[in-house]
Amino acid sequence: MGVNVPALRSHNAALVLDLLRTAGETGISRLELAERTGLTPQAVSKITARLRAEGLATEAGHRASTGGKPRTVLRMVPSAAYAVGVHLDRDELTALLTDLAGAVVALRRRPVDLGAGAGPVLDAVTEEVRALLADPPGSVLGVGLAMPGPLDHRAGVPGRVTGFPEWAGHPVRDELAARLGLPVVLDKDTNAAALGLALRPTAPGSFAYVHLGTGLGAGLVLGGAPLRGDRTGAGELGHQTVQLDGPPCGCGGRGCLEVLCLAAVARGELPEAARILGTGAANLVRLLDIDQVLLGGRVVLAAPSVFAEGVRGVLAGLGLSAPVGLATGRDAVAEGAAWLTLAPVFGKQAEL
Amino acid sequence: MGVNVPALRSHNAALVLDLLRTAGETGISRLELAERTGLTPQAVSKITARLRAEGLATEAGHRASTGGKPRTVLRMVPSAAYAVGVHLDRDELTALLTDLAGAVVALRRRPVDLGAGAGPVLDAVTEEVRALLADPPGSVLGVGLAMPGPLDHRAGVPGRVTGFPEWAGHPVRDELAARLGLPVVLDKDTNAAALGLALRPTAPGSFAYVHLGTGLGAGLVLGGAPLRGDRTGAGELGHQTVQLDGPPCGCGGRGCLEVLCLAAVARGELPEAARILGTGAANLVRLLDIDQVLLGGRVVLAAPSVFAEGVRGVLAGLGLSAPVGLATGRDAVAEGAAWLTLAPVFGKQAEL
DNA sequence: TCCACTTAAGCAACGCTGTTGCCAAAGTGC
DNA sequence: GCACTTTGGCAACAGCGTTGCTTAAGTGGA
Numbered sequence: 233m234g235v236n237v238p239a240l241r242s243h244n245a246a247l248v249l250d251l252l253r254t255a256g257e258t259g260i261s262r263l264e265l266a267e268r269t270g271l272t273p274q275a276v277s278k279i280t281a282r283l284r285a286e287g288l289a290t291e292a293g294h295r296a297s298t299g300g301k302p303r304t305v306l307r308m309v310p311s312a313a314y315a316v317g318v319h320l321d322r323d324e325l326t327a328l329l330t331d332l333a334g335a336v337v338a339l340r341r342r343p344v345d346l347g348a349g350a351g352p353v354l355d356a357v358t359e360e361v362r363a364l365l366a367d368p369p370g371s372v373l374g375v376g377l378a379m380p381g382p383l384d385h386r387a388g389v390p391g392r393v394t395g396f397p398e399w400a401g402h403p404v405r406d407e408l409a410a411r412l413g414l415p416v417v418l419d420k421d422t423n424a425a426a427l428g429l430a431l432r433p434t435a436p437g438s439f440a441y442v443h444l445g446t447g448l449g450a451g452l453v454l455g456g457a458p459l460r461g462d463r464t465g466a467g468e469l470g471h472q473t474v475q476l477d478g479p480p481c482g483c484g485g486r487g488c489l490e491v492l493c494l495a496a497v498a499r500g501e502l503p504e505a506a507r508i509l510g511t512g513a514a515n516l517v518r519l520l521d522i523d524q525v526l527l528g529g530r531v532v533l534a535a536p537s538v539f540a541e542g543v544r545g546v547l548a549g550l551g552l553s554a555p556v557g558l559a560t561g562r563d564a565v566a567e568g569a570a571w572l573t574l575a576p577v578f579g580k581q582a583e584l
Numbered sequence: 585m586g587v588n589v590p591a592l593r594s595h596n597a598a599l600v601l602d603l604l605r606t607a608g609e610t611g612i613s614r615l616e617l618a619e620r621t622g623l624t625p626q627a628v629s630k631i632t633a634r635l636r637a638e639g640l641a642t643e644a645g646h647r648a649s650t651g652g653k654p655r656t657v658l659r660m661v662p663s664a665a666y667a668v669g670v671h672l673d674r675d676e677l678t679a680l681l682t683d684l685a686g687a688v689v690a691l692r693r694r695p696v697d698l699g700a701g702a703g704p705v706l707d708a709v710t711e712e713v714r715a716l717l718a719d720p721p722g723s724v725l726g727v728g729l730a731m732p733g734p735l736d737h738r739a740g741v742p743g744r745v746t747g748f749p750e751w752a753g754h755p756v757r758d759e760l761a762a763r764l765g766l767p768v769v770l771d772k773d774t775n776a777a778a779l780g781l782a783l784r785p786t787a788p789g790s791f792a793y794v795h796l797g798t799g800l801g802a803g804l805v806l807g808g809a810p811l812r813g814d815r816t817g818a819g820e821l822g823h824q825t826v827q828l829d830g831p832p833c834g835c836g837g838r839g840c841l842e843v844l845c846l847a848a849v850a851r852g853e854l855p856e857a858a859r860i861l862g863t864g865a866a867n868l869v870r871l872l873d874i875d876q877v878l879l880g881g882r883v884v885l886a887a888p889s890v891f892a893e894g895v896r897g898v899l900a901g902l903g904l905s906a907p908v909g910l911a912t913g914r915d916a917v918a919e920g921a922a923w924l925t926l927a928p929v930f931g932k933q934a935e936l
Numbered sequence: 937t938c939c940a941c942t943t944a945a946g947c948a949a950c951g952c953t954g955t956t957g958c959c960a961a962a963g964t965g966c
Numbered sequence: 967g968c969a970c971t972t973t974g975g976c977a978a979c980a981g982c983g984t985t986g987c988t989t990a991a992g993t994g995g996a
Binding site for chain 4: 586587588589590592613614615625626628629630633649650651652653654655656
């Protein structure tokens with residue numbers, strides 16, 4: 233909790249590297265970095281010199297002069313390091329390799345059955361990750377693994393995944409780390425997706441990633457940081473009561489959003505499902521004062537405009553101005569999983 | 585955003601001072617401070633020497649020896665500084681003076697009518713604060729002012745307070761600061777109360793303060809920090825939809841928690857009101873993975889056990905283990921308001 | 937073409953941070 | 967009484983960002 237001088241140094245270095253990252257291909261000059269960080273230009277020069285010496289940054293041309301020496305443009309070097317992201321879903325495994333900028337370099341997919349138990353499934357994960365790393369791309373930071381909740385991201389252990397009791401308590405993170413010889417970070421699928429979305433250069437400060445697939449969940453990003461909660465339980469949108477004394481749910485409650493929404497989907501009433509989802513989204517927007525809602529998950533992606541329009545309609549009807557968007561696509565969770573290991577490089581989510 | 589050496593110094597000093605504060609009367613030794621902060625004992629010695637020189641800390645006895653030189657106990661000096669907290673409610677004004685530890689030193693109360701307009705009401709606030717400070721207690725850090733929402737805590741300006749349109753946009757913070765010659769911080773009543781509760785030494789990391797008075801709102805504390813949102817809108821619990829297509833609400837929605845809950849109160853059905861409130865609280869606990877629910881507000885305090893038991897029952901029925909408590913009492917908001925100016929001294933809520 | 941001017945960025949000296957190594961102070965217990 | 971343990975201050979130190987100055991590299995008017 234206390235900060236000493238080396239900690240200060242690495243904090244500022246991470247801050248500068250993050251600005252280089254978000255500047256992307258465009259790059260950014262030393263003086264802009266100084267303005268954005270509040271540090272003096274001289275300090276930025278020192279920090280960027282170290283980053284260049286480590287191969288993390290490079291000079292890339294000049295800006296137009298404004299009457300004096302033109303600013304030198306600096307850029308991050310994405311190939312300086314790589315990370316693996318794994319999305320372990322109930323029936324499918326997606327593993328991908330990204331560079332330091334989060335761009336997908338390679339991808340592998342195969343069907344799996346979570347019900348087959350931890351041993352065989354982790355065998356499959358190990359195989360796919362080894363295959364990705366067979367052609368060694370350079371320094372690999374680690375592996376991010378995203379699974380359906382509930383789980384404990386600090387211990388790296390799944391909880392009672394609905395329908396897959398044998399996973400509960402299995403030391404997934406440590407076992408995979410031992411097999412691969414790489415650091416592994418475990419998190420909930422929705423949290424991983426939200427993290428990946430949160431670190432896009434254009435991301436708003438606070439938003440919710442609402443995922444409608446085999447279940448209904450959300451990843452919450454508040455003030456730039458994902459909210460996990462002490463028990464990795466945050467984002468349990470599916471079991472919000474939106475119908476007092478409504479139909480019972482397996483969770484013990486009644487009128488849960490997930491039950492109502494998925495029932496509408498099952499009936500084929502997608503606009504009604506979108507309206508129910510919109511009510512849940514509106515509750516989020518109002519309770520947390522967030523800037524944006526991003527929809528994702530298989531059910532949404534099967535009829536994106538129906539859901540986007542439906543949710544948008546509910547928010548507009550309540551006078552809420554938060555825009556509604558769609559999350560990138562099929563691999564949002566796996567890409568976010570890679571960010572679980574990339575993020576610390578940029579000083580994000582220090583405490584996992 | 586960047587951190588330089590003086591910033592590091594003040595950060596560590598605030599950190600140490602906060603540990604002294606939470607240690608309270610008991611005090612804490614230099615070595616414990618070193619363990620808790622991660623700093624070396626020598627660094628802690630230097631920092632505490634400065635704090636003692638500034639009069640913020642003092643030595644207070646010794647611990648029992650464990651085989652060597654006994655540890656010297658350090659304590660914060662609460663009388664080193666004071667702060668004013670003002671709770672401006674729809675019909676009542678509470679102003680109090682606290683010391684650096686947040687203990688109430690003096691209190692004044694009078695009826696007001698928010699509808700009388702900003703001018704006369706701010707006159708009354710000015711009078712009461714001046715009266716509190718008539719017998720000057722020492723260094724006064726500033727004034728925290730808590731009002732019903734909506735408002736903009738960054739600009740220090742109320743929004744459209746329901747039923748009191750003339751307050752909208754009035755520069756309350758700046759005007760009061762000019763009148764009193766002291767820094768003023770404005771925040772929503774529920775946020776102030778939550779802040780005060782969050783800074784108690786025994787507070788859990790994440791909790792919700794649920795306030796049921798003339799309206800229904802919540803103050804959310806996540807990971808030790810109050811959540812306000814960019815528009816100070818976070819905590820709008822009252823307009824969470826918990827009854828799809830339920831009775832209409834003035835907000836444009838249907839089945840809002842506030843409408844249902846207050847209707848039950850109006851019918852005299854307090855257990856039913858508690859059950860509805862409990863449903864809202866359960867939604868909070870699940871969505872945000874919080875550790876505790878604290879109930880407050882006039883309606884709750886009029887029948888505390890009914891509401892506490894009712895909410896507790898709903899949570900227990902859903903298998904949620906978060907304990908339900910009652911917020912201290914009538915002046916929770918005013919005491920929290922004082923913390924709006926005290927908190928920065930301890931490195932809390934840097935960004936207001 | 938020249939030259940004054942502006943802006944960018946590195947070099948060197950500096951102040952200040954927390955750290956390290958050492959030692960005095962103040963207890964315990966054989 | 968003495969060996970031992972633990973606390974906490976003193977002094978020297980490495981390393982951070984800052985300050986003052988210099989050099990590099992442009993623009994634009996005479």
